[in-house]
Amino acid sequence: MLQVAITNYIALSATIFFIGVAGVLLRRNPLIMLMSIELMWNAANLLFLAFSRMWGNNAGHIFAFLVITVAAAEAAIGLAIVVIVFRNAKNVDVDEVAGLRG
């Protein structure tokens, strides 16, 4: 794969990111919303690696590594929250979860 212009990577990353945004906005299933958030993390990571390759600087690799770690932590905590909400309410529609409403 030679000579792919950086604009292609930016366009691809933006497309995937906004597909993820659409998933968070449109779906009401918390699991699919979490997966859409994973899509957004990964779009950001792809751009980190593309720019890192372009400038020949591997700081982007380190940052992508950090992002993967944070995404893993986020997925674990998010899924734990989903399990708790489901255990208490038997309900997985995020619109119906209003237990903290003041």
Place this chain on the structure above:
Amino acid sequence: MIGFLFLAVVLIASAVWVVTAKKPVYSVVGLLAHFAALAAMYISLSAEFLGVVQIIVYSGAILVLFVFVIALLSSGVDPFSVGPNRLPKAAVPAGLLVLGSLALTAYGVFHATAAAAPLRPGGPGGRAGDANAFGSVADFGKALFTVHLLPFEITALVLMVAVIGVILLAGEKPPSAGTAERAAKVRREMREAIVRAGDE
């Protein structure tokens, strides 16, 4: 370029599949394809270590976590396995917002003048596949443990916070509840024993 286009098509198609699938399990399958294609793209960007990490951490750990939660929650419960699939009333405005943001980004991308240089083949540090080439495991490890040690330590902290948070959130009871209960039981038994001794 052909490889890039192929991977891009796979990435976008699987992302759309993740968002539009009816059941969460199908979304997980789409996400698996997405992560596999993304790992291939990372390796083509001479980020070998991160391509492997992508497979191990995402496909191996996070997706398995998703599958476990789906299996746990959907066992015999109809509303979950069917899943709330309706779109909210805001579907059209939300879609317009997303499309608008995407169009703005595309406009910015194609009118950008800086940083539009093509990627160099083989990478700066030598041929791809060399032990010390840019993005190889040795290169990444050296950077991680020397120049960028602080992010590495932050990674450890983030993981520890996540572990403690999940234990506190998902545990049946707070960790101290067991001891408190046991102490109450012991106190009750002692009181009863005292009462019995007084009766005799």
